[in-house]
Amino acid sequence: MCLPSVIPKKTESETKGSKMAPLKPGDEWIENFDLAAFTEEIRDLGRVLEKQQGPEDVVHLNRIVRWSNLCGGIGLLTMGLGINLISIIGLSTWTFSRWTMIAHHTCHGGYDKCHPNKKRWNRFKFGIGTFWRRLADWFDWMMPEAWNVEHNNRHHYNLSEIEDPDLVENNLVELREMNAPMFFKYIYVAVAACTWKWLYYSPNTYKELKLAKWRREGRKVPDGVVASDALTIKTLIFETNPFYTLTEFFFVVLGPYLLLHFLVMPMPYIFIAQYLGRDDMYMNAVKNLLLAEILTNIHGFVAVVTNHAGDDMYRFRSGCRPHSGSFYLRQVLASVDFDYGTDIVDFLHGFLNYQIEHHLWPNLSMRSYQKSAPTVRSICAKHGVPYIKQNVFWRVKKTVDIMVGSASMKWFPEDYEKEFLKIDDKVEAARKALKMKS
Numbered sequence: 001m002c003l004p005s006v007i008p009k010k011t012e013s014e015t016k017g018s019k020m021a022p023l024k025p026g027d028e029w030i031e032n033f034d035l036a037a038f039t040e041e042i043r044d045l046g047r048v049l050e051k052q053q054g055p056e057d058v059v060h061l062n063r064i065v066r067w068s069n070l071c072g073g074i075g076l077l078t079m080g081l082g083i084n085l086i087s088i089i090g091l092s093t094w095t096f097s098r099w100t101m102i103a104h105h106t107c108h109g110g111y112d113k114c115h116p117n118k119k120r121w122n123r124f125k126f127g128i129g130t131f132w133r134r135l136a137d138w139f140d141w142m143m144p145e146a147w148n149v150e151h152n153n154r155h156h157y158n159l160s161e162i163e164d165p166d167l168v169e170n171n172l173v174e175l176r177e178m179n180a181p182m183f184f185k186y187i188y189v190a191v192a193a194c195t196w197k198w199l200y201y202s203p204n205t206y207k208e209l210k211l212a213k214w215r216r217e218g219r220k221v222p223d224g225v226v227a228s229d230a231l232t233i234k235t236l237i238f239e240t241n242p243f244y245t246l247t248e249f250f251f252v253v254l255g256p257y258l259l260l261h262f263l264v265m266p267m268p269y270i271f272i273a274q275y276l277g278r279d280d281m282y283m284n285a286v287k288n289l290l291l292a293e294i295l296t297n298i299h300g301f302v303a304v305v306t307n308h309a310g311d312d313m314y315r316f317r318s319g320c321r322p323h324s325g326s327f328y329l330r331q332v333l334a335s336v337d338f339d340y341g342t343d344i345v346d347f348l349h350g351f352l353n354y355q356i357e358h359h360l361w362p363n364l365s366m367r368s369y370q371k372s373a374p375t376v377r378s379i380c381a382k383h384g385v386p387y388i389k390q391n392v393f394w395r396v397k398k399t400v401d402i403m404v405g406s407a408s409m410k411w412f413p414e415d416y417e418k419e420f421l422k423i424d425d426k427v428e429a430a431r432k433a434l435k436m437k438s
Contacts (some may be wrong), residue, residue: 020415029384030416032117035423038383039325045363045375049368053114054069057365058342061111061121064366067347068097080269088347093291096299097138101366103127103138107148109363112236123148131256141202143209145180149206155349156362157322160308160315160334160409162228163210166219168309169402169409173202176405185404194294197253206253207231210243225343262289300350302396307355309332310398311407312388316417324424325362326417331359332380333412337389340373349392356387 015288023030075090105111115121120137127137127144138144150165156162169176175188192199211227214220221227222242246316266285273281313334320326338353340346346353346366354369357376361368380387401407 008119008387017048020419021146021413023413026410027413029386030413033384034323034426035329035420039328039383040388041379041382042077042328042360042376044374045379046364049361049364049372051111052371053365053368055114057114058111058116059366060367061105061115063343064097064101064347064351068094068102071097075288075292076265079266079285080272082280082284083287087288088292091289092299095292095296096303096350097347097364098138100141100300100303101347102351103140103144103147105351105366106145107138108152110365110368112363114365135260139257141198141257142205142253143384146205146209146253149212150205152362156359157318157327157372159330160313161317161319161360163308164205164229165230166308167315168305168399170228172403173252175403178405182404182406184401189400189403193305196301196305197297200230203232203236203249204230206249207241207243216393231362241346260284263291264421265289274320300437302392303338303350303352306392306395306399307336307352309402309409310336310388311401311409312336312386312398313409314412315409316412317414318417318421318423321424321428325427326420326424328360329385330412332376332387333358335359335388337373337387338392338397339389340370346370354391 010058011155017381020031071090072094073090075087075094078084079087079091081087103126106121107123109123111121112118119125123305125133127134145344155164156168160167162170164170178185183302191415204236226243231241235241236249263286265281266289269281269285313336314330316330316334320330335355335358337348337356338349340349341355351366351369352358354366354373357369357372358364361372361378364372377387377389379385402409
């Protein structure tokens with residue numbers, strides 16, 4: 001539904017009585033920003049993009065699936081021959097692309113309306129429901145159901161708020177405030193980049209799945225437990241938590257992937273090695289899988305963790321209504337795009353280089369983000385909204401600065417945050433009144 005064309009204006013007395021705090025350098029654009037006009041243009045573009053989705057988006061998805069499978073095939077067919085970069089890169093990219101492109105956009109509903117196979121390429125079917133679907137569609141350290149809650153719901157609709165489970169500045173507060181040499185902090189980040197998917201992401205997404213179940217059941221979080229704190233492998237081993245045990249986590253989430261991916265999948269090389277008179281092929285395959293795991297963690301760290309971190313990214317104090325003016329503005333101000341333009345460049349970035357566009361409309365296809373990026377950039381320029389697009393490796397540097405505490409994110413001016421939320425409330429009230437009249 002369109003925004004009402006007229007937003008209730010302040011009276012003269014309200015205007016005189018509402019003094020805004022002075023804006024900091026770089027925030028001057030906010031003073032004359034037209035939230036309603038910006039929102040209307042973004043909403044209109046989203047509607048157009050959704051209507052345009054069709055067979056060409058399915059063809060594009062199939063191309064990405066073929067590229068992913070090709071990487072996997074090359075890696076699987078060569079991983080027994082000896083430790084080699086071809087196998088490692090192939091296996092790593094296979095895992096990376098299966099997650100960031102195929103599962104990511106399907107689980108958001110990007111192909112719900114345009115894909116003819118509704119029994120698989122649908123957010124309510126892909127990777128969930130049975131262990132077979134997890135194995136066949138998207139087998140990784142994270143459970144697809146847990147990812148859907150943590151990422152699709154919590155992260156996307158609490159972006160850069162304290163309730164955002166992927167808020168780097170909050171999750172790394174212990175490291176940021178640690179009284180330790182900077183060299184040690186960089187080593188910490190390097191190790192985390194090699195292990196973060198199973199060390200942090202898998203247990204934390206599973207925690208969010210448990211929390212969602214608690215909310216549905218009306219259960220309260222126990223006193224002393226901060227629900228927004230990240231739950232990691234370290235937490236499971238050295239501390240206690242009310243959500244689940246280490247044993248449950250291993251047998252339900254981590255163990256199946258560890259066993260099947262690293263130990264069972266390379267077993268054909270035992271028989272191939274016997275036929276060829278060799279005795280090293282199975283262990284070669286296992287070693288290549290382990291090295292590919294390190295590489296795909298690094299690849300994911302570079303393309304994923306950097307999406308919303310940096311001293312030029314804004315944070316927010318309060319939540320906002322989904323798809324409101326504040327919501328759309330925050331998706332731009334707390335996200336960053338990387339270099340984009342061709343399928344190969346986008347494939348290497350996991351199509352996460354369109355992070356602004358993806359956060360504006362999470363339920364669109366990869367191809368829609370390619371098409372929309374130039375228009376979104378021009379809309380932002382028209383309204384003076386900062387649209388940040390930089391090289392991914394420069395964003396790694398900015399992200400690491402946040403992680404180690406040498407830089408901090410920006411806070412959106414509190415007065416304007418409250419003002420925009422009030423505008424959202426007025427627009428929602430006008431929308432409901434209009435609906436009742438009709």
